[in-house]
Amino acid sequence: MADQRQLHVLMFPWLAHGHITPFLELAKSLQSHGLKISFLSTPLNIERIRHQISELQPSPEIDLVQLPMPAVAGLPTGVESTSDLSKIGALNLIPLLFKALDLCEKPFETLLKLLSPDFVIHDMVQYWAPRVAAKLGIPAINFVVLTAASMSFTAGHYRHRLQQILKAEDLTVPPLGFPSSAVRRRLFEARKTLFSYQNKQDGEGITFMDRRAIAVEESWAAACNTDLELEGKFAKYFEASTGRPVFPVGILMHDLPPRPVADPCLAWLDQQPARSVVFASFGSECALTRHQVTALVLGLEESEIPFLCILIGHDVAALPPEFEARTRGRGLVVTEWAPQVHILGHPSTGASLTHCGWTSITEGLRFGVPFVALPMQYDQGLNARLISEEFKVGEEVRRNEEDGSFTKEDIARAVRVVMVEEEGNKIKSNVEEISRFLTKDDCQVHRTNMHDFVSALKQKASKKQNI
Known part of the structure; x- marks a missing residue:
């Protein structure tokens, strides 16, 4: 039976510290629940992650797997994350990181065949990951490191975009059925955001919102870095908007490292x-x-x-x-x-x-x-x-x-x-x-969310085996 053996999960975040860290926290939580974890990223990011893990006590047993970083014209050598671009004042080159990651699709498929995990948990940028996993019969889960509110807001507008051309003013109005009239964009924010629905110059020529939508719609499920007590109505709207199960994994909180000396x-x-x-x-x-x-x-x-x-x-x-x-x-x-x-x-x-x-x-x-x-x-x-x-x-x-x-x-x-x-x-x-709610009884609410998520993974794996 699936629940009597160790499930194997491959984690695959986007090339940004703000995404890698919550993916690593989710990996640690899954590992503590008895799952085998492989964590995939490019060589420089893997070295940084290795350093992060080494500082943890006790250090979790996570297999770090390197995905070669393709060379892309215009992307400086040694740049493998958005923080690398920030250090050289070149955040405008983020589309080249998209392109580099898109070139990893074939190597990713090769690694999947070699590792043969039970699940792939991927980010929203590499929209092709669930497609590759599906070819090999592996269920994919899109881990959303953002709020359920923001994801469900944009998911609703994406569906509207398929019907007509959006204007900035459209993005200031909550989508039909959205459970809050207060959570909305200001006009100046909408004007900045509009390009992500329209610009097709990055990667394979799809918009950023296309990436977001496909990452969810071609996955078996989505997981959110949130809790139902805080964002339950938004998680339910997100689930209804995408037609995919949405699992809150609780607010992921990393262990505090030692206080820096002489800071x-x-x-x-x-x-x-x-x-x-x-x-x-x-x-x-x-x-x-x-x-x-x-x-x-x-x-x-x-x-x-x-x-x-x-x-x-x-x-x-x-x-x-x-x-x-x-x-x-x-x-x-x-x-x-x-x-x-x-x-x-x-x-x-x-x-x-x-x-x-x-x-x-x-x-x-x-x-x-x-x-x-x-x-x-x-x-x-x-x-x-x-x-x-x-x-x-x-x-x-x-x-x-x-x-x-x-x-x-x-x-x-x-x-x-x-x-x-x-x-x-x-x-x-x-x-x-x-x-108090989040930290009560040593973060019991997070452990409860993780228990429910792991139970869903085991149930899914069991059904797959019995087919």
């Missing part, structure tokens, strides 16, 4: 009062314009709240004149990598001013940190409305509806709402309640 951010936080600091960070793949940086830091100054601001890849010299002198002792600006999870978990951190990437949100929810939402790209606007309007655990920065611009006053207002105004007390209470 300047943590050392500075150690000197601040409890819950007094707003932590501003925008990840490694979000480049703010000089105007945005100026409005951000001046807004933090004007809020009169202590702040720790991480601006990876930005030049401190671009800060307004005398800004550092005026805020010395009350604020710290860092332009290099910082230990975000330790900062969010630090007792001095009182709020997270965030671009609303789902990983950053889940880390904040874990530690009960309320949010100041400043979405910048992709699905982040939908996430901002999810946390501010549905979860009610944050305040979104006001923006110009036409161009998305914001002022220092907009930043200062939102920070003060969360940190010191009366309405911030309810926000803090709500996020603390969600944190």
